[in-house]
Amino acid sequence: MTPTATQTAPAVGEDKELLISGSEAVAEALTLADIDVVTGYPIRPYDTVIQAIAKKIANGQLVAEYIVAEGEHSQFEIVKHASMVNARVFCGSSGVGWAYAMECLVVTPPLRVPMLALVGNRALDDPGAFGVEHNDALFVRDLGWMLCWIDTSQEALDTTLIGYRVAEDRRILLPLAISADGAFLTHSQALTMVPPRSKVDKYLPRYDRGDLQLHPDNPITVAPQANEDWVIEIRRQNDEAMKRAYTVIEEAYADFRRVFGRGPDNPWFEEYMTDDAEIILLGMGTISLPIKVGIRNMRAKGKKVGLVRLRWFRPFPTDRLVAALSKAKAIGVIDRDYSFGSPFASGVVANEVRAAMYNAEKRPPLLSFISGLGGREVTLEDVYKATDLCYTAANSGKADAKTHWLGVRE
Amino acid sequence: MAETFANATQVLEPFRGIKKVTIEEYFTSGHRTCQGCESALIMKLMVKAAGPRTIVLGSTGCMYVANTTYYTTPWVVPWMHTQLGSSGSAALGTAAGLKALMRKGKMKAEPINVIAFCGDGGGADMGLNGISATLTHKDYNCLILLYDNESYANTDIQLSGMTPYGANTTFSPPGSVKRIIHTRWKKNMAPMMAVGHPECRYVATVCGSYAVEMMNKVRRALTIGGPTFIHSLDPCPKGWDYDPMLSHELGELAIETGIFPLYEVEEGIVKYYGKTKSLVEGRARKPVREYLLKQGRFAHFTEEDLAYFQAKIDEMWQKWEIPGVIPFRQLERSKAAVDVK
Numbered sequence: 001m002t003p004t005a006t007q008t009a010p011a012v013g014e015d016k017e018l019l020i021s022g023s024e025a026v027a028e029a030l031t032l033a034d035i036d037v038v039t040g041y042p043i044r045p046y047d048t049v050i051q052a053i054a055k056k057i058a059n060g061q062l063v064a065e066y067i068v069a070e071g072e073h074s075q076f077e078i079v080k081h082a083s084m085v086n087a088r089v090f091c092g093s094s095g096v097g098w099a100y101a102m103e104c105l106v107v108t109p110p111l112r113v114p115m116l117a118l119v120g121n122r123a124l125d126d127p128g129a130f131g132v133e134h135n136d137a138l139f140v141r142d143l144g145w146m147l148c149w150i151d152t153s154q155e156a157l158d159t160t161l162i163g164y165r166v167a168e169d170r171r172i173l174l175p176l177a178i179s180a181d182g183a184f185l186t187h188s189q190a191l192t193m194v195p196p197r198s199k200v201d202k203y204l205p206r207y208d209r210g211d212l213q214l215h216p217d218n219p220i221t222v223a224p225q226a227n228e229d230w231v232i233e234i235r236r237q238n239d240e241a242m243k244r245a246y247t248v249i250e251e252a253y254a255d256f257r258r259v260f261g262r263g264p265d266n267p268w269f270e271e272y273m274t275d276d277a278e279i280i281l282l283g284m285g286t287i288s289l290p291i292k293v294g295i296r297n298m299r300a301k302g303k304k305v306g307l308v309r310l311r312w313f314r315p316f317p318t319d320r321l322v323a324a325l326s327k328a329k330a331i332g333v334i335d336r337d338y339s340f341g342s343p344f345a346s347g348v349v350a351n352e353v354r355a356a357m358y359n360a361e362k363r364p365p366l367l368s369f370i371s372g373l374g375g376r377e378v379t380l381e382d383v384y385k386a387t388d389l390c391y392t393a394a395n396s397g398k399a400d401a402k403t404h405w406l407g408v409r410e
Numbered sequence: 411m412a413e414t415f416a417n418a419t420q421v422l423e424p425f426r427g428i429k430k431v432t433i434e435e436y437f438t439s440g441h442r443t444c445q446g447c448e449s450a451l452i453m454k455l456m457v458k459a460a461g462p463r464t465i466v467l468g469s470t471g472c473m474y475v476a477n478t479t480y481y482t483t484p485w486v487v488p489w490m491h492t493q494l495g496s497s498g499s500a501a502l503g504t505a506a507g508l509k510a511l512m513r514k515g516k517m518k519a520e521p522i523n524v525i526a527f528c529g530d531g532g533g534a535d536m537g538l539n540g541i542s543a544t545l546t547h548k549d550y551n552c553l554i555l556l557y558d559n560e561s562y563a564n565t566d567i568q569l570s571g572m573t574p575y576g577a578n579t580t581f582s583p584p585g586s587v588k589r590i591i592h593t594r595w596k597k598n599m600a601p602m603m604a605v606g607h608p609e610c611r612y613v614a615t616v617c618g619s620y621a622v623e624m625m626n627k628v629r630r631a632l633t634i635g636g637p638t639f640i641h642s643l644d645p646c647p648k649g650w651d652y653d654p655m656l657s658h659e660l661g662e663l664a665i666e667t668g669i670f671p672l673y674e675v676e677e678g679i680v681k682y683y684g685k686t687k688s689l690v691e692g693r694a695r696k697p698v699r700e701y702l703l704k705q706g707r708f709a710h711f712t713e714e715d716l717a718y719f720q721a722k723i724d725e726m727w728q729k730w731e732i733p734g735v736i737p738f739r740q741l742e743r744s745k746a747a748v749d750v751k
Contacts, residue, residue, distance in 0.1 A: 034514075036507065036510035036511060036516070037503070037506050037507055037510050063513070063514055064510060065506040065507075065509060067502065067547070069499070070539050070540065070542070071539060071540075073493075073495065073496070073499070073540070074496070074498065074499035074502075074539070074540045074543060075499075077492065077493065077496040077499035077500060077503060077540070078499045078502050078503035078506065079503060081467065081490070081492065081499070081500045081502075081503030081504045081507065082504065082506050082507030082510070083507070084490060084504070085465075085504055085507040085508050085511065085517075086507070086511055086516070086517065087506070087507035087510050087511055089507075103493055104493065206516070214465055214488045214490055214504070215465070215488060215517075216462060216463045216487065216488060216522060218488065219485070219487050219488040219489075220489075221478060221483035221485050221488075221489045221490070222488075222489065222490035222491060223490060223491035224478040224479055224480045224481075224483055224491065225474065225475050225479050225480065226480040227480075229480060230480050
């Protein structure tokens with residue numbers, strides 16, 4: 001029988017290998033993290049995680065309050081308030097569902113609510129499309145949400161555990177959205193190591209807001225009207241928390257490696273064949289697959305190409321990323337999003353990287369690409385084309401000041 | 411054991427008269443509501459009735475902005491802001507969080523009252539779907555209290571779905587060509603909640619002019635448990651344009667004219683109380699003009715407008731299946747019976 005997400009991880013002992021999707025891997029992690037309140041509302045593709053959790057609750061593998069809300073607005077508000085009384089919470093959404101929750105997404109960081117949300121990245125309406133685009137999660141990039149993009153089921157499971165550890169850290173108390181490319185990761189199965197509860201208990205302490213908990217024994221007033229007297233100081237506190245996240249994330253990954261015996265040395269991004277790379281392509285999420293295959297093919301023909309797959313977008317790993325990219329002769333950023341009317345009409349990631357590189361001593365030419373919108377496959381041809389354009393820029397030492405759309409019918 | 415506790419409620423016996431009301435206050439100084447504000451009184455009575463083991467969630471509106479200024483909170487019990495349309499989900503989320511932690515042994519098990527309040531805009535307009543959903547979650551104990559001052563009174567007095575027909579608000583000013591801009595009839599909120607959510611065990615209407623009754627309805631709702639709903643009509647000197655000393659009198663007139671009936675719906679049984687009960691038992695209703703013409707927001711009303719308003723209220727009492735509560739009319743009973751056969 002094929003292993004499925006409904007099988008229980010062993011209580012003690014070794015990791016168990018299961019064939020599960022990215023969404024199912026998150027559900028495994030949520031069970032191990034013993035979440036207390038979870039809310040769902042249907043929208044594809046993130047909803048597969050709620051389906052997996054519902055089954056776990058039905059089977060008694062997870063004891064949690066499970067609420068199907070009447071819309072994403074309530075979905076996010078319910079867990080926000082549950083978190084205030086000390087419950088570990090989870091929810092998620094996709095595309096316009098995430099947009100429907102926007103008011104609640106705005107208030108979560110200043111309230112210092114460490115909720116975890118899975119964003120199954122999906123194109124925004126209209127026209128309707130189920131496929132991946134990153135614009136949904138990027139809505140909240142300026143608001144105090146931590147944002148990361150994952151690539152595999154294993155990373156989905158591990159990042160969920162790491163995520164609670166980071167978000168609930170008293171130095172941080174900020175929400176985290178984990179982005180998984182719709183269909184490519186939410187629905188695709190891969191072999192995944194599921195750790196035993198004993199290891200997770202060693203890694204993840206119980207969530208405790210301390211004197212920020214709303215309870216009759218701690219009768220605080222939360223979020224009164226502050227106006228110009230205090231709002232700027234409160235924003236500054238959020239800013240400091242986000243800055244502290246750099247250290248806390250490093251610590252959380254280091255401790256994860258110690259307890260679980262796996263995980264990257266560099267939490268912020270994955271580097272693939274970048275050591276001697278002349279051209280470095282950069283992207284987020286499952287776009288890594290066609291790029292990695294393309295790189296192997298091109299290297300067989302003598303082209304020294306590498307990939308930086310960005311995991312953490314907020315906080316943005318500026319220094320470390322600049323150091324990694326400065327080595328290249330040209331950089332090509334492939335966005336699975338758009339930012340109409342932005343500088344050079346580039347995608348969001350390209351402009352973030354441009355901004356990060358501005359003060360760098362060595363600034364290779366940076367090319368901007370937009371590809372794979374609406375869930376369209378990014379092909380090897382797209383990767384080759386981007387690389388060729390990067391080589392042209394590397395040879396001339398100058399980037400063309402425009403944005404190339406890959407794989408578009410003109 | 412923990413499971414039993416997580417579903418238990420506090421047993422709050424009704425206060426038998428004003429002299430039996432407890433002395434402790436949980437909503438004290440520190441707010442800056444208007445003189446004559448009935449909604450602030452409702453806050454005070456609500457939490458006095460609930461007692462110290464209570465969490466209050468307040469959605470955006472007067473009772474957030476005017477009540478809760480940073481560093482000067484009037485709330486003695488834990489209090490938290492929630493978004494304008496979020497009273498339902500705030501109550502549900504708080505109750506669910508407490509229940510999860512208690513049944514999993516992560517928090518000392520005890521019944522804690524959860525009350526979320528909303529204004530008429532936050533409750534009957536924007537927050538309607540969230541409240542509706544919460545009233546179907548019978549496993550969570552929480553009370554949603556709608557304080558209805560019949561406009562968005564904090565923002566500038568704009569009309570809401572609960573503003574009475576014809577009222578002058580900043581979004582419905584009378585003009586030289588159109589006298590009446592706001593032509594919609596007010597939502598029948600409490601019955602909508604009671605009828606639409608068969609497992610909601612308690613719905614009541616209250617008025618701050620009758621303080622002990624008001625507190626006892628809150629105590630009843632919290633004792634019965636599950637999700638419950640209370641609708642309070644709160645005269646508002648700023649929004650209704652009258653002398654602040656008349657707040658209580660206007661509350662009484664709203665009941666005596668039959669415009670706002672007082673009743674509770676417990677386990678599906680409608681029970682009128684207070685002066686509404688005597689209206690049902692045959693005492694004459696006062697003409698609506700006695701209520702309307704005391705308020706500047708109806709100063710532009712002509713005799714024709716007053717007659718229209720009176721006719722609508724008469725209809726509530728003479729034609730509705732459950733007078734003042736349920737606006738359905740049945741076909742003549744004998745004919746209906748024949749149709750069924």
